[in-house]
Amino acid sequence: MPMAMGVEEPDTVRRAAEGGFLERRFAANAATAAITAAQAVSEAVAMRELEAPDVDKSFIAQDIGSERVKTVDEEGLPLVYDKALIEKYWKAQGSALQQRWTEFLGLSVPFLTKMVGMLITGGTGELQKNEKNLAEDARIIIEKLGPTYIKGGQMMSVRPDVLSQPVLEELSKLQDAVKPFNSSVAIAQIERELGQPLGAVFTEISEEPVAAASLAQVYKAKLAATGEWVAVKIQRPSVLSVVSKDLYVLRRAAEVYQGLMERFAPRQRTNYVGLLNEWAIGFYTELDFTNEAKNQMKMRELLDKEDVSGVYVPQVYEDLCTRRLLVTEWIDGKKLSQCEPKEVRELIEVGQECFLTQLLKVGFFHADP
Incomplete structure (x- = not known):
């Protein structure tokens, strides 16, 4: 409400009003920036070429045989992760890639904008206060995005060294809550x-x-x-097609992100493209x-x-x-989580013997699959 003429507005009131305005402005700018960044990535991934070590030089190729590395299925998709063959296939599919990218942005950008808004208005404390709800939102988005993202979420659900307990508990639902197909x-x-x-x-x-x-x-x-x-x-059904397309999109996004990190955070040495590539090779093999x-x-x-x-x-x-x-x-x-503490202790010893036998005696480690 405007002050009466001739009455000076107190500094505290003015600062509060300015602060509220700036806070709202920053939040709006953050949302706009998130959308703009997403659009920029969308355009960039459509133009960048893939760069990665060839699969026939990876550890996977040593076990599957070199004759299968360049083999394709009846639709033309490679049976073993091969960036060049996947790129060739999807470039011939018209707008399919752009549709998938649009779907990914449509689900992820509102979530990221919500997080940025919380961070700007309330700092990390606001994020922590809403951690459980945010984790639930993330899990729902992952389920909607399909098998590739569900697999990634399942992998992260067993990483207490990376994620907090509320997030782990929510992502662990991905282990059993996947809906069956008809x-x-x-x-x-x-x-x-x-x-x-x-x-x-x-x-x-x-x-x-x-x-x-x-x-x-x-x-x-x-x-x-x-x-x-x-x-x-x-x-x-069609899981090879879905996964290969998602890995293609994620790989391009990782390259763009890697470029941004090298430009704006040169001290950050993580090779995101390499990490994604190794995960993609192993994940693709599971198909x-x-x-x-x-x-x-x-x-x-x-x-x-x-x-x-x-x-x-x-x-x-x-x-x-x-x-x-x-x-x-x-x-x-039954699952380990359903066992009594005494059973768990006994099974730990069994697991240790099995693990050490694989690692130190037979030289073959089974990690499903």
Whole structure:
């Protein structure tokens, strides 16, 4: 309200008014800056070329065989992470990449703007006060963005050295809260992978999945040939296409961010592009279930040979496995979080023996997959 004529406005009132105005102005500028930055990144990622070490020089290529490094699937997507082949494929898909980038910005920019507004108006204390709600918002956004981001969120949910407890608790929901895809679609995909009707291989199969994850879901079934119960893991439809596109977009964004860091924070030495590249190579490898099958069979053989007590690796039915389908022995069990403290202490000793055997004796470490 304006002051009466001839009455001088007190300094405290004036400073408070100016402070409120500046605070609102800074918040508005921050929001505008976030949107402008997002638009700039959007334009930049459409023009920059990808730069990364070739996959055939990575640790992954040593295990999968050089003949598979340049192999593509029926759609033209590489079976092994290859930046050049992925770039070639998506450049030929018209506006698909831009649509995905727009979707990413549409979900992430409002969240980032909200965080910036809190930081400007209330500092880090305001962020900490709203940490739980922000973590929930982030988890919902991750779920909407799909398997690539869910996988990244799951990875971060076990990093107490990086994130606070409220954030870890929220991200841990990504471990079990992934929605399954339609079972009729899953059954049709299982039959395509088997190359024969479901009844020719299984006499029974659960109507709904017993578990759903970011890349696949699992059904419990009984083998027609032996009557044994098995776990049938089937990949989500089009997951290779979705993941390759997301990795492409993330890789470009990382290059832009790396350039900004080198320009404005030259003392910051983290190689974000290299980190993302290594994660992408390993993550992409998980999309081929034949790798998981081979690793599981090798671990089963090695631990049996070393007579490691307390550890059992389920049998793999290799003749039923494909790139998108994994069939293994069904084992009933429970999560470590459901065990009593005494059981946990006993299992820690078992885990230590198993870990050291892999690390020091057999030279093969299994980290799923």
